[in-house]
Amino acid sequence: MVFNIKSPANIAFVKYWGQRDHSQVIPCNDSFSMNLSHCFTEINFSTLDNVSQKEMFIKEFKHTEYKQATQSEMDKVLSYYEVIRKYLKVEEDIGFTIRSGNSFPKKAGVASSASFFSAMALAFSHAFGKTLSEKELSILARLSGSGSACRSIADGFVWWYAGSSSDDSFAESIAQPEYWDITDLVLVLSYKEKTTSSADGHIGAQSSPYFGSRQKQLPTILSEMKNAFIKKDFTHFGTLVEQEAINFHSILMTQVSPLFFWSDRTIKCIKEIVNLRTKGLEGYFTIDAGENVHLICQSKDAEKLIAHFHKEEYVEDIISNKAAVGTRII
Ligand code: PMV
Numbered sequence: 018m019v020f021n022i023k024s025p026a027n028i029a030f031v032k033y034w035g036q037r038d039h040s041q042v043i044p045c046n047d048s049f050s051m052n053l054s055h056c057f058t059e060i061n062f063s064t065l066d067n068v069s070q071k072e073m074f075i076k077e078f079k080h081t082e083y084k085q086a087t088q089s090e091m092d093k094v095l096s097y098y099e100v101i102r103k104y105l106k107v108e109e110d111i112g113f114t115i116r117s118g119n120s121f122p123k124k125a126g127v128a129s130s131a132s133f134f135s136a137m138a139l140a141f142s143h144a145f146g147k148t149l150s151e152k153e154l155s156i157l158a159r160l161s162g163s164g165s166a167c168r169s170i171a172d173g174f175v176w177w178y179a180g181s182s183s184d185d186s187f188a189e190s191i192a193q194p195e196y197w198d199i200t201d202l203v204l205v206l207s208y209k210e211k212t213t214s215s216a217d218g219h220i221g222a223q224s225s226p227y228f229g230s231r232q233k234q235l236p237t238i239l240s241e242m243k244n245a246f247i248k249k250d251f252t253h254f255g256t257l258v259e260q261e262a263i264n265f266h267s268i269l270m271t272q273v274s275p276l277f278f279w280s281d282r283t284i285k286c287i288k289e290i291v292n293l294r295t296k297g298l299e300g301y302f303t304i305d306a307g308e309n310v311h312l313i314c315q316s317k318d319a320e321k322l323i324a325h326f327h328k329e330e331y332v333e334d335i336i337s338n339k340a341a342v343g344t345r346i347i
Pocket residue numbers: 028029031032033034048128130131162163164165166215216305306
């Protein structure tokens with residue numbers, strides 16, 4: 018059996034940070050995101066007759082050749098393979114070859130583990146001959162350990178309900194990609210890979226003195242943002258997205274073993290986005306767990322913003338994304 022899967026990364030407008038249950042990857046709060054049309058993982062999956070042969074080859078961003086995965090990359094896939102067998106109650110063992118490639122730099126604040134593990138959730142369940150509902154697939158993707166992978170499964174604009182147990186912590190689409198023509202310009206400031214994984218970061222989240230107040234505010238922020246989204250009120254929506262990004266990073270910077278992802282380039286970028294607004298070019302920033310900046314704008318303004326930021330010496334590259342469908346066999 019041979020098949021191909023394409024799965025998008027996603028950018029969260031309200032981010033998930035902190036887990037109620039680490040082993041089941043149950044988050045402390047709901048989150049809301051958009052799947053990205055030009056940041057995705059493509060996987061070619063072949064099952065093999067020899068069940069002890071399990072291998073993976075990775076094509077890095079902007080490379081043409083596949084290289085054998087490292088032992089630590091392979092270990093993560095094998096442990097997820099066992100999680101999936103257990104969840105699906107599958108006795109069968111299979112051999113496989115995975116070829117995986119990304120359209121964007123990994124571990125740089127664009128959710129590369131989300132696109133990869135959502136693709137793996139569909140790949141393994143399909144290889145075992147299981148047809149899962151979108152909800153089940155999203156739960157399975159969440160159990161990869163990269164919780165935000167569950168938001169890459171469904172189409173377009175996606176809500177992850179935190180839930181209180183494994184069965185009710187899942188993501189679903191609240192609007193199809195065409196619902197709102199907004200663009201996420203990923204301003205790539207550096208290709209450097211981050212050194213702390215989000216999994217480690219989540220564990221420390223609750224040590225921030227501001228964690229509790231963020232949790233208290235989030236239900237109001239989420240419902241205001243959802244209203245602004247439904248009304249397509251871009252100014253209100255963008256303002257909330259920016260405030261939430263700052264709140265989120267305040268937690269990261271104040272938790273025990275703090276995480277400082279912002280660099281001087283990040284700050285330059287933020288200031289320029291704010292400055293451009295005063296000149297009538299409307300965009301809002303959000304920043305995931307990395308140095309790079311996501312500039313959210315209405316698609317009608319994307320070209321002007323791209324032209325502007327291409328001229329800034331601190332911007333290495335720009336990836337322009339509209340909202341995209343979720344994980345698919347292609
Ligand atoms: O998906 P995880 O478990 O690797 O955690 C990452 C969460 C953030 O990307 C930092 C925020 C989010 O909600 O996307």
